[in-house]
Amino acid sequence: MKDYFGYQGKVVVVTGAASGMGKATAEMLVDLGAKVYALDWAEVQIEGIEEYIHTDLSQKDSIDSAFEKIPQEIDSFFGIAGVSGVKTDFLTTVKIDLISNKYICEKILVDRMKENSSIAFMTSTAGVGWELDGNMKYYLPVVKADSWDGAVQAIESSPLVHLPGNAGYSFSKLAMNYLVAQYQAQFASQKVRVNAVLPGSTDTGLTDDFSLLIGGEDNLLEYTGYAKKLALPQEMAAPIVFLNSQCASYVSGDLMIVDYGSTIEATAKIKENPSTFTFDMIMQQMLQAIKENN
């Protein structure tokens, strides 16, 4: 059969390959003939991968040593790992969900990808609204920082650092969607494509955390709009595998929403979606709470 996707023998890196969408993606890539380097802090147990590399994405040194074990030329990068922020503070959440991806693109992939390579992230519909000024002014200082330490410093010196970990989740997803726009422009001259899948609610290792955050699985189903069903991890793996494949060779800068219509229902005001917010609103709520406690 013709290799339409073009993954045969290609070196691909998948973060978050131990569970959920990352695992489903790595499995699909093995089936498509890719050499899969699987990065995660939990052990990856997938038959046929080239190598599992234990990596903590909240640590720059751990990322550096992981990439030393991967061949110099990387054909596709899948940035899928993430935490919800339920068990991590704001800064740690942002390091895992945003700063690690930024560092990998700007300091590693930029020198290790040749023509026709591709980058794709699993961001989120929680990052819809990334273009609003009330969000941009908070995340731009972080995404414009030119080093790992600079990005960390931008958070540490702002009131954002006091927000709960789960606010770091939406903050990171908004910023990651912006970075797709920035990177597609930066990498275009190298003929490297950059895209993202924005999943709706999906049944994975994070489902319990998201259920807890919004008051139970029934509310989580509300976010799926009229579909009223969570996606399977494989239903997010397939679109991201497509975006990084040769089948999508003229697709770059695409934020592919995969949510069974839930976002477009809200945009068209066919059904209300409770998730539209800006960081201005969150900061005002936080300042109000501090005032009330004093």
Ligand SMILES: NC(=O)c1ccc[n+]([C@@H]2O[C@H](COP(=O)([O-])OP(=O)(O)OC[C@H]3O[C@@H](n4cnc5c(N)ncnc54)[C@H](O)[C@@H]3O)[C@@H](O)[C@H]2O)c1
């Ligand atoms: N599940 C959903 O409803 C949903 C919705 C939108 C977006 N997402 C995003 O999808 C991506 C995949 O998550 P998932 O839902 O499959 O969850 P998951 O928990 O099943 O998978 C996440 C993986 O990331 C790994 N990971 C977390 N922190 C790490 C670290 N510091 N270093 C290395 N690996 C680390 C975990 O070990 C795990 O294997 C995440 O970026 C998440 O934000 C999920």
